[in-house]
Amino acid sequence: MCLSFLSGWGNRMDKLDTSIALHFAPVMPVSWLVAAGICGAALLIIHALSTRRALIPRLLTFGLFILALINPSILEQQREAVKDVAVILVDQSQSQKMGQRQERTETALAALKSDLEKRSDLEVRIVKAPADKTITKDTRLFDALDTTLADVPAKRRAGVIILTDGQIHDVPQDISQYEKYGPVHGLLSGEKNERDRELVVLNAPAYGIVGQPIKIQYKVEDSPDNKGETVSVTLKRHDGKPDVFFVPTGEEQEIEVNIDHAGQNIVELSAQAMPGEITETNNRAALLVNGVRDRLRVLLVSGQPHAGGRTWRDLLTSDPGVDLVHFTILREPDKLDNTPQNELSLIAFPFRELFEIKLYDFDLIVFDRYRLNRILPNNYFDNIVRYVQEGGALLEASGPSFASQDSVYYTSLMSILPGVPTGAVLRKSFVPVLTDVGKKHPVTKDIYWNGALQNENPNWGHWLRQVVIKKENGETLMDGADGYPLLVLDRVGKGRVAQLSSDQIWLWSRGYEGGGPHAELLRRTVHWLMKEPELDEKALDVRVEGNMITVRSRNQAQKDMQVTMTTPDGKTQTIKLDRKSDGWIETQIEADQLGVYAFEDTEGQRRFAIIGELNPPELKGVKTTPDKLLPLTDGSKGSIKWLADDPSPSVRLLPPGRSYAGHNWIGLRQNGDFNVSGVKDTPLLPPWLAALILLGMATFTWWREGRIK
Secondary structure (H helix, E strand, O other): OOEEEEEEEEEEEOOEEEEEEEEEOOOOOHHHHHHHHHHHHHHHHHHHHHOOOOHHHHHHHHHHHHHHHHOEEEEEEEEEEOOEEEEEEEEOOHHHHOOOHHHHHHHHHHHHHHHHOOOOOEEEEEEEEOOOOOOOOOOOOHHHHHHHOOOOOHHHEEEEEEEEOOOOOOOOOOHHHHHHHOOEEEEEOOOOOOOOOEEEEEEOOOEEEOOOEEEEEEEEEOOHHHOOOEEEEEEEEOOOOOEEEEEEOOOEEEEEEEOOOOEEEEEEEEEOOOOOOOOOHHHEEEEEEEEEOOOEEEEEEEOOOOOOHHHHHHHHHOOOOEEEEEEEOOOOOOOOOOOOHHHOOOOOOOHHHHHHHOHHHOOEEEEEOOOOOOOOOHHHHHHHHHHHHOOOEEEEEOOHHHHOOOOHHHOHHHHOOOEEEEEEEEOOOEOOEEOOOOOOOOOOOOOEEOOEEOOOOOOOOOEOOEEEEEEOOOEEEEEOHHHOEEEEEEEEOOEEEEEEOOOOOHHHHOOHHHOOOHHHHHHHHHHHHOOOHHHOOOOEEEEEEOOEEEEEEOOOOOOEEEEEEEOOOOOEEEEEEEEOOOOOEEEEEEOOOOEEEEEEOOOOOEEEEEEOOOOOHHHOOOOOOOOOOHHHHHHOOOEEEEOOOOOOOEEEEEOOOOOOEOOOEEEEEOOOOEEEEEEEEEEOOOHHHHHHHHHHHHHHHHHHHHHOO
């Protein structure tokens, strides 16, 4: 055990120092040494009380004995000075790009680097956060700082200089931790008394029912001297015209917005810009509301009853989200029998209510083996055509009558149906097969049946009848008997049409020859008619990973595609999508702004990518402020400086325990830490010398005591 008694002194020469110290290395445990001292002192006291002969020689001998036991030594250390570590923390968040902040930051950084890197006893680490080309929802600098200092002991930390606008969202709140960084200085890049106006969304729902309004609460915040001033606010729907209204600043407001369609609905509120404000970016707030359908309303009109009549009904009623209105023509006007009219319990077909008054209440119309029977006047077919062209959906499942003179094709529907009847009906066994287009189309691609993919060699049951049609428009996804089109999809105006040229799909539902994926096929077809994006073969698909946006489309009709991109600051540019080996046409874009990016193709489809949060903290409260850093700088004996007043304050290295800032300078702590490279321990009393001295003193004491009487 070593008991240090005197700290050493030394001569510091560049990086090598010599330190000399006196210390004690007892030859026995301290407890034994204390016991020996107590016993010796007790004997001396007894001797002094009984007789005082040779008391002083006895005291000297006892003292030398104790000194020999504690073994005093000279400890000489060779010390190598180590560098202190200073960190320059550079804020490169989006708010730093406003005004002259970035320019001032770069000027100050260059001056600090030039000054500090000249010092041989200081290691300078420069940390930029967030990392280059990384977009974050808020400004977090101290995570990066803690990572940088993780390998630096506290006694080597000289301090931290932060180049920022003061809008930092992770400043430590624990006061006891402030000194661990050394003195912290904040060099603010903005200007005093900046002006800014901000639109703040107070409450907005994440979901809304299609066709119904939602309520949005918001407020326009301004500087105190402008409170109550009237400003214009613009409500912009990405698929509609903007609405402009006027509101007072500083007061809560509420508006209603209709949800137009299922899926993403992007709404943007923007407030009138204020003269001289530092940025207009936070004058806008984007809202993402996911539209959901309350119920899917389907009108199913069946012709004469047949064996597969329940297939459609069972499919549609099995979905709790579907409201089904089903009419079956049980008795046609030309049917002759002897049943008295007053004994019939059938309901008259409400054609006017369904096809005129409430036609647009339905999301989908299905004709199942329907034929002309003088029940539905021709003008109602005109209504159906108009309904489809304006965005509705029609599915026609053909029966044998489609090939006859009673075919619904010979009405206004001929202008929207993709297949033309040839007058032939094939009554033979066949297995439906996917066409080359069908193998890639999302409606029929990757259909599983009995646990296996059915794209190449489908293990499906046979059908027994097909109406022969000639495809005039649209895409054929499935072929039937003798290669004639079986399932054809087409886009008509804003709406969609599907045509199934057979009434035999019910055989699959009954398990005939193993059956087939009737439910999945019909479900996908119906959802394609409902314009579900995941089943749209031409839909834009926008995905975000970090700040990388991938824009792609399945469109097989084009080798490439031109898409218009609108950035969060309102600028537009055209980007090109190229064909890839996996069948997609796509491109990747590296985002450099927070907010909503809009993409629109040549057919008017719009998709959106959100970088960060819709309304990130980084764009809230963008005025330069010392308030967030002030507790940390004060607690660490640092300072706050404005670069607008002093673009490059000088830096001094100061010993610990004092203030580290002055009028036009900032200070870093000079710790003077070192590593010990060598140690030399030299005893003051070698054992042989201690033994001789003790023997001499004992002899002298014995001699002296013998002479005293």
